[in-house]
Amino acid sequence: xxxxxxxxALTGDGDARxxxxxxxxxPLAGVETAVPPGVDRADLTxxxxxxxxxxxxxxxxxxxxxxxxxxxxxxxxxxNIALDLLGQARLLYARAGHADGTxxxxxxxxxxxxxxxxxxxxxxxxxxxDFGDLIAKLLVFxxxxxxxxxxxxxxxxxxxxxxxxxxxxxxxxxRDHAARWTVRLGDGTDESHxxxxxxxxxxxxxxxxxxxxxxxxxxxxxxxxxxxxxxxxAEFDAVLDQVLTAATLRRPDVxxxxxxxxxxxxxxLGLLLAELQSVARAHPEATW
Amino acid sequence: MNxxxxxFVRGKRGLNHVHVGSLHASDDEMALxxxxxxxxxRNEGVSxxxxxxxxxxxxxxxxxxxxxxxxxxxxxxxxxxxxxxxDVPHM
Numbered sequence: 001x002x003x004x005x006x007x008x009a010l011t012g013d014g015d016a017r018x019x020x021x022x023x024x025x026x027p028l029a030g031v032e033t034a035v036p037p038g039v040d041r042a043d044l045t046x047x048x049x050x051x052x053x054x055x056x057x058x059x060x061x062x063x064x065x066x067x068x069x070x071x072x073x074x075x076x077x078x079x080n081i082a083l084d085l086l087g088q089a090r091l092l093y094a095r096a097g098h099a100d101g102t103x104x105x106x107x108x109x110x111x112x113x114x115x116x117x118x119x120x121x122x123x124x125x126x127x128x129x130d131f132g133d134l135i136a137k138l139l140v141f142x143x144x145x146x147x148x149x150x151x152x153x154x155x156x157x158x159x160x161x162x163x164x165x166x167x168x169x170x171x172x173x174x175r176d177h178a179a180r181w182t183v184r185l186g187d188g189t190d191e192s193h194x195x196x197x198x199x200x201x202x203x204x205x206x207x208x209x210x211x212x213x214x215x216x217x218x219x220x221x222x223x224x225x226x227x228x229x230x231x232x233x234a235e236f237d238a239v240l241d242q243v244l245t246a247a248t249l250r251r252p253d254v255x256x257x258x259x260x261x262x263x264x265x266x267x268x269l270g271l272l273l274a275e276l277q278s279v280a281r282a283h284p285e286a287t288w
Numbered sequence: 289m290n291x292x293x294x295x296f297v298r299g300k301r302g303l304n305h306v307h308v309g310s311l312h313a314s315d316d317e318m319a320l321x322x323x324x325x326x327x328x329x330r331n332e333g334v335s336x337x338x339x340x341x342x343x344x345x346x347x348x349x350x351x352x353x354x355x356x357x358x359x360x361x362x363x364x365x366x367x368x369x370x371x372x373x374x375d376v377p378h379m
Contacts (some may be wrong), residue, residue, distance in 0.1 A: 023300055024331055071290075073311055098331040177321065184314075 027091065027166040032158045033100055039157060039225055045100040046119065046216040047226050048160070049109060050261055051148075052092030053120030056110055057269070058141055059085035060276055064128045077177060081138070084170040091163045097225065098159075111280035115270045116263040119214075123206040125269040132185060132192075136199030140176035144210045146171040147235045151227035160225065162176065179243045186247025193248065200244075201252045208256030211236070217261075293319040296328075297333035301378040305337050309321075 035041055062082035069075035093106035123141060128134065149171060152164035185196040211233045213221075220226025244251055280286070291296040297306035308327045313319035319338040328336065347355055359365070 071312065073313065073322040073326060074330070077322065080325050081328055180318070180321070 004112050017205060019277060022247035025038055028159065031162045032111060033098065036156055036158070038130065039218065039223060040106055041099050041101065043216045043219050043223070044157060044160075044225060045096045046214075047220045048092045048096040048099060049216070050119045050214070052089045052096065052109065053118045054141075054145070055085040055092065056089035056276075057118070057120050058124040059083075059089060060272060061124060061126075061128060061137075062134075068128075070131060076179055078134075081177065082176070084167075088163060088167050088170070091159075091166075095157075095163070095192070096264065099163055107280060111277045112284075115273055118265065118273070119261045119263065120208070120269075121209050121261065122257075122259055122266050123203060123210060124268075125266055126203060126206065127268050129202070130195060132195035132197075132199035133202060134272070135178055135181045136203050138174065138181050139141075139240070140203060142171050142174035142208060143239045144232060146175050147232040147239075148227055148229065151231070154224075155226070156224040169181055175239075182243050182249070183247040186232065186244070186249040196247070197249050199252065200249060204254050205257035208285050209259035209261075212258070212260040214261040291319075292316050293323070294341050294344060295319075295323040296325075296339075297327055298335040298351040299332055300334055305335065306315045308332075310341065311338075316340075 015235040028044075035044065059082045062078050062085070065078045066075060069078055089110070093109040096109060097106070108209045123137065126133075126137065129137075146168065149164040149167045152160055153168065155161040155164065182196060185192040189195075211229050213229050217226055218228060221228035240251065258272070291314070292310055293313055294310050295308050298305045302343070311319065311322045311326055313322050316338065319340075320336060323336045323338050329340045
């Protein structure tokens with residue numbers, strides 16, 4: 001039979017026989033992996049590690065909601081977001097291992113670096129808190145990261161560009177998820193409003209760091225590889241204003257806690273890494 | 289309060305939406321997004337319908353015989369006595 005018959009697809013051999021869950025794609029298929037001439041390998045490595053560390057640590061905090069979410073549907077939704085970010089971290093670490101010339105795999109960067117070598121922002125490492133804390137953090141993080149990834153789609157590094165193109169679709173959904181919960185909680189009951197506002201108030205001192213450029217970010221932006229985080233602030237503010245207004249919440253007015261990806265972290269990161277890295281460090285030759 | 293919703297997903301190769309399960313949500317939009325998160329995470333679908341379970345009118349098991357038994361012996365209702373041209377899809 002030559003026509004497009006739904007039953008034909010179910011009875012043949014191979015991938016096509018499955019009605020659901022087929023057609024998976026490799027985000028890096030056909031992408032040139034050589035570092036383009038003129039791109040500084042050290043800066044590219046540092047840049048990939050920054051973005052990778054943000055994603056890995058945020059993913060870990062989201063994974064902590066497994067078995068702790070308010071309902072099963074939300075638990076799977078949070079796990080999906082965590083897996084999206086874990087996937088971004090893996091691709092970025094793999095790129096770092098290629099760019100720094102060592103060929104080290106993603107496990108090295110995730111499991112065998114110390115706290116001071118992690119270059120992520122402090123926002124992502126803050127402890128789990130309650131559901132209001134989570135939604136506040138997810139709203140801020142995904143709004144910021146979406147603005148960032150959108151600017152990396154035309155990156156001179158084709159791998160970074162491909163990772164960004166994949167990530168934009170993922171993080172757009174994360175932002176939508178967080179924004180809907182923010183409105184639902186902020187414009188909900190007195191208790192949900194109070195806790196949503198408290199979540200925003202607690203993380204707000206760490207928001208300024210998201211827009212504080214590190215030298216490697218500035219150089220990467222100048223060379224057309226990365227984006228200057230200072231340029232993201234206007235878009236971030238516009239989105240947050242829109243969501244907070246709809247949610248009847250106020251933008252916190254608190255002094256910033258200065259930072260800037262210099263390996264100085266809150267005490268929470270050490271504890272997080274101790275758990276995240278313990279199995280890999282106890283069994284360094286293990287494979288999984 | 290959360291309502292029960294039924295979820296229908298159209299797979300990439302499927303021609304119509306198929307019932308895949310149910311979930312809880314507090315409104316229609318939340319149900320649609322929960323369905324995305326629960327039932328399309330293995331690349332299963334390209335379109336989702338959700339409908340409140342209370343909006344579905346279902347046949348009763350008590351009426352099974354009068355509903356369905358009469359069609360059991362009427363094979364002539366199938367178009368098996370015709371030659372189907374090769375270029376007619378989806379029969």
